[in-house]
Amino acid sequence: MTPLVVLLNLSLCFAGFGALALSLDRHHRDALGGRVPAGRIVPQRLGGWALILLSLAAAVALEGWNFGPVQWIGALTGAALLVVALLSYRPSWLRPAALAALPLGGLLAPVVWMS
Amino acid sequence: MRQGFRQSMAWLHAWSGLVVGWILFAVFVTGTASYYRAEISRWMRPELRTVQADPSQSAERAVAFLKARMPDAAGWYIEFPKPEKPVIGVHWWKSLAGPFHQALLDPETGAPTAARDTKGGDFLYRFHFELSMPPTLGRYLVGACALVLLVALVSGIVTHRRIFADFFTFRRHARSAQRGWLDAHNVAGVLALPFHLMITYTGLVTLAPLYMPWGVQTAYKGDEIRFFTEAGMMPEMPVPVGRPGSLAPIAPIVAAATARIGEAPEGMAIYSPGDARPTVVAIFEEPHGLAHLHPQIAFDGATGAIHGEAGTARAATVTSAVMVGIHEAHFAGPVLRALFFLCGVMGAATVATGLVLWTVARAPKGAQAAGVGLALVQVLNLGTIVGMPAAIAGYFLANRLLPIGLADRAAWEIGSFFGVWGLVAVLGALRPASRRWPEALRLAGALYLAVPVVSALTTGEHLLRDTRFLGFDLAMLALGAGLIVAAHKAGRRHASARDSRRSPGMTGEEALRA
Amino acid sequence: MDLRYRAAVLGRVLLAALGGYAVAALATGLLALVLPMPRSEAVATATLLSFAVMIAVVVGVFAVRSLGRAALLVGGLALPLGAGLWLVQTLAGTA
Numbered sequence: 001m002t003p004l005v006v007l008l009n010l011s012l013c014f015a016g017f018g019a020l021a022l023s024l025d026r027h028h029r030d031a032l033g034g035r036v037p038a039g040r041i042v043p044q045r046l047g048g049w050a051l052i053l054l055s056l057a058a059a060v061a062l063e064g065w066n067f068g069p070v071q072w073i074g075a076l077t078g079a080a081l082l083v084v085a086l087l088s089y090r091p092s093w094l095r096p097a098a099l100a101a102l103p104l105g106g107l108l109a110p111v112v113w114m115s
Numbered sequence: 116m117r118q119g120f121r122q123s124m125a126w127l128h129a130w131s132g133l134v135v136g137w138i139l140f141a142v143f144v145t146g147t148a149s150y151y152r153a154e155i156s157r158w159m160r161p162e163l164r165t166v167q168a169d170p171s172q173s174a175e176r177a178v179a180f181l182k183a184r185m186p187d188a189a190g191w192y193i194e195f196p197k198p199e200k201p202v203i204g205v206h207w208w209k210s211l212a213g214p215f216h217q218a219l220l221d222p223e224t225g226a227p228t229a230a231r232d233t234k235g236g237d238f239l240y241r242f243h244f245e246l247s248m249p250p251t252l253g254r255y256l257v258g259a260c261a262l263v264l265l266v267a268l269v270s271g272i273v274t275h276r277r278i279f280a281d282f283f284t285f286r287r288h289a290r291s292a293q294r295g296w297l298d299a300h301n302v303a304g305v306l307a308l309p310f311h312l313m314i315t316y317t318g319l320v321t322l323a324p325l326y327m328p329w330g331v332q333t334a335y336k337g338d339e340i341r342f343f344t345e346a347g348m349m350p351e352m353p354v355p356v357g358r359p360g361s362l363a364p365i366a367p368i369v370a371a372a373t374a375r376i377g378e379a380p381e382g383m384a385i386y387s388p389g390d391a392r393p394t395v396v397a398i399f400e401e402p403h404g405l406a407h408l409h410p411q412i413a414f415d416g417a418t419g420a421i422h423g424e425a426g427t428a429r430a431a432t433v434t435s436a437v438m439v440g441i442h443e444a445h446f447a448g449p450v451l452r453a454l455f456f457l458c459g460v461m462g463a464a465t466v467a468t469g470l471v472l473w474t475v476a477r478a479p480k481g482a483q484a485a486g487v488g489l490a491l492v493q494v495l496n497l498g499t500i501v502g503m504p505a506a507i508a509g510y511f512l513a514n515r516l517l518p519i520g521l522a523d524r525a526a527w528e529i530g531s532f533f534g535v536w537g538l539v540a541v542l543g544a545l546r547p548a549s550r551r552w553p554e555a556l557r558l559a560g561a562l563y564l565a566v567p568v569v570s571a572l573t574t575g576e577h578l579l580r581d582t583r584f585l586g587f588d589l590a591m592l593a594l595g596a597g598l599i600v601a602a603h604k605a606g607r608r609h610a611s612a613r614d615s616r617r618s619p620g621m622t623g624e625e626a627l628r629a
Numbered sequence: 630m631d632l633r634y635r636a637a638v639l640g641r642v643l644l645a646a647l648g649g650y651a652v653a654a655l656a657t658g659l660l661a662l663v664l665p666m667p668r669s670e671a672v673a674t675a676t677l678l679s680f681a682v683m684i685a686v687v688v689g690v691f692a693v694r695s696l697g698r699a700a701l702l703v704g705g706l707a708l709p710l711g712a713g714l715w716l717v718q719t720l721a722g723t724a
Contacts (some may be wrong), residue, residue, distance in 0.1 A: 269688055
C-alpha cells in the first residue's frame with residue numbers, strides 16, 4: 001500500500017536526518033546542550049546515512065525501481081523539513097521524536113511487507 | 116563578475132535569479148496548484164454531480180454536437196466523462212494554428228451543460244507554462260526562465276559553501292535580517308533540491324519539441340509526425356484525400372477500441388471529419404507506471420477498420436516520457452501528491468526568499484536613501500509574492516460571486532484574477548515600506564478565509580452539510596491562516612527593527628548585534 | 630561600475646544565451662545523426678542531453694577569467710560541432 005510505504009520512508013528518513021542533525025555541534029547545543037561527545041560523531045553520522053539508504057532500499061524493494069526513488073525523494077524532503085521545523089521551534093523534542101520514529105519504522109515494515 | 120570561480124558563480128546566482136524570479140514565482144505557484152487541477156475544476160463547477168456514462172453513447176452525442184458546430188473542421192477531440200470531470204469535453208478547430216474552441220456537454224442529454232462558465236483549474240494549469248500570453252510566446256518565455264533557473268540552481272550549489280554543515284540551519288532569531296533570509300533561502304532550496312532539479316529539467320523536456328527541435332530537424336528533415344510515429348508515441352494514420360465524405364458511426368469504433376485494450380479510452384481524436392478518408396484515434400489513459408505514454412489506436416474513419424497502433428517505445432523515448440510523467444505526477448497517490456505539493460511550495464518559497472534576500476542584502480545602511488532600482492525591486496517583490504496568491508483567491512471568489520448567466524463569465528473570472536493581482540501590487544506600492552508587507556499579507560489571508568464562507572453562502576453547500584468539498588475548504592482555511600500568521604510575523608519584524616533603530620546611544624553595528 | 634565592466638557583463642550574457650543555445654542546438658542536431666541507435670532513439674537521446682549541454686556552456690562562459698576566453702570557449706565548441714554537422718549532412722547527401 002503506497003501511503004504506508006511513504007510513511008515508512010518518512011519515519012526512516014526522519015530518524016536518519018535526526019541522527020545527522022544531532023551530530024552537528026550547533027544543533028546538539030540547541031537540542032541537548034553542549035558539544036557532541038567526541039566518540040558519537042562518527043557512529044551517529046554512519047547511522048544517519050545508513051537509515052537514509054535503508055529507506056531508499058525499502059522504497060525500491062516495495063515499489064520497484066520506477067516509483068520507489070520518486071517516492072523516496074518526496075519523503076526525503078518531507079522528513080528533512082520536519083527536522084528543521086523541530087530544530088527551529090522545539091529543539092528538545094528532536095531526539096525523542098527521532099528515537100520514536102525508529103520503532104515506528106520497524107513496526108511499519110512488516111505490516112507493509114505483508115499487505 | 117568577480118575573480119574566482121565561486122565569486123563569479125555567486126554573482127551569476129544573484130543576478131540570474133533576480134531577472135527571472137518574478138516569472139518563476141508565478142510559474143511555481145500555478146504549477147503547484149495544478150497538482151490539484153482536477154479538484155479545483157470540480158470545485159469551480161459545483162453544479163456537476165458524478166454520473167454513470169457509457170463512452171459509446173457519449174461519443175455519439177459528442178459527434179452529433181460537433182457535426183452541427185463545425186462539420187468541416189481540421190479536427191475534433193472528445194474527452195469522455197470521468198469521476199473528477201463528469202462531463203463530455205469537446206474541442207474543435209479549423210486549423211492547427213487555432214483558434215481552438217471547446218464546450219462541455221451534459222452526458223445525459225448531449226446539450227451544453229448548465230454548469231457555470233469557467234476555465235476551472237485549466238486556467239492555472241495553462242498559466243503555469245503560457246502565462247496567459249499567446250501560447251508560443253508564453254512557452255518560450257517560461258522555457259527561457261526555466262533554463263536560467265537551472266543555471267541559478269547549479270551556480271547556487273557551487274556558491275553554497277557549507278551544504279552539509281548548514282543543511283538543517285534555520286536561525287529564527289538570527290542577529291541580522293539578512294542572515295535569517297539566507298537561512299530560509301538555503302533551507303527551502305537545499306531540502307527540496309532533488310525536486311527542484313528534477314522539476315526544472317523535466318519541465319524543459321516536456322516542451323523540448325518546441326525548445327530543441329534541431330534533432331528532429333536534422334534526422335527527420337523537420338517531420339515531427341514521422342518522428343512521433345517511429346518513436347512509438349503515435350500510430351500511423353490514414354492520409355485525407357481532399358474529397359468530402361462521411362464519418363462511419365462512432366459507437367462501434369469505441370467498442371472495438373475498448374475490446375482491443377480491455378478498457379474504455381479516455382478520449383477520441385477525429386481528424387478531417389468531413390473528408391472521404393477521416394481518421395479516428397482512440398487514446399487511452401497511461402498504464403500504471405511513471406511514463407507519460409498513452410496507448411493509441413488509429414481507425415480509418417470511413418470504414419471503421421483499425422488502421423494502426425502506436426508501436427512500442429524504446430529506452431530513450433521511454434526515459435523522455437518518464438520525465439514528462441514525473442513532472443506531471445499523474446501517477447501519484449494522495450500522500451505522494453501532498454509531498455510533491457509541499458516540494459512545489461518550497462520551490463516557490465526558494466524563489467520568494469531569494470528575491471527578498473536580494474533587496475535585504477542591498478538595503479541602504481543608515482541614512483542613505485534607497486535607489487530607484489532597489490525601490491522598484493521591492494515593489495515588484497511584494498506585488499508578485501503576495502499578489503499572485505491573492506489573485507488565485509480572487510479567481511476562486513469570482514467563481515462564486517459573478518452572476519451565473521453573465522456573458523463571457525469565464526473571461527470575467529480571469530479578469531478578476533488579474534484585477535486582484537494588480538490591486539495588491541498597486542496598493543503595496545502606495546503604502547509605506549514598513550507597513551506594506553503585513554497589510555498585503557493580511558489582505559491575501561482574508562481573501563482565502565473568505566472563499567469557503569462565500570462559497571457556503573452562494574451555493575448553500577458547506578463543510579458541515581456536504582463533505583464533497585471538505586478538502587478544498589480546509590486547504591483554503593489553512594492557506595488563509597498561514598498568510599495571516601505570516602502577516603503577523605512581518606509586522607513584528609518591522610516593529611522590532613524600528614525599536615532597535617530608535618534606541619538611543621546605540622550604533623547601527625550594536626543594534627544589529629542586539 | 631564603469632562602462633567597460635558593463636559592456637563585459639553584457640557580452641557574457643549574450644555569449645551565454647546565444648552561444649550556449651547555438652552549441653546545444655548544433656550538438657543536438659549532430660548527435661541525432663551520428664548516435665549509433667535507431668533514428669528516433671538518437672533524436673530522443675540528443676534532445677534529452679541538450680539542456681545539460683547548454684547549462685554547462687553557460688556556467689563555463691561565466692566561470693572563465695575574461696570575455697575573450699569565454700568567446701574562445703563558445704567558438705571552440707560551436708565550430709567543430711558545426712563543421713561536423715555540415716560534413717555528416719554532406720556525406721549523407723552524396724551517399
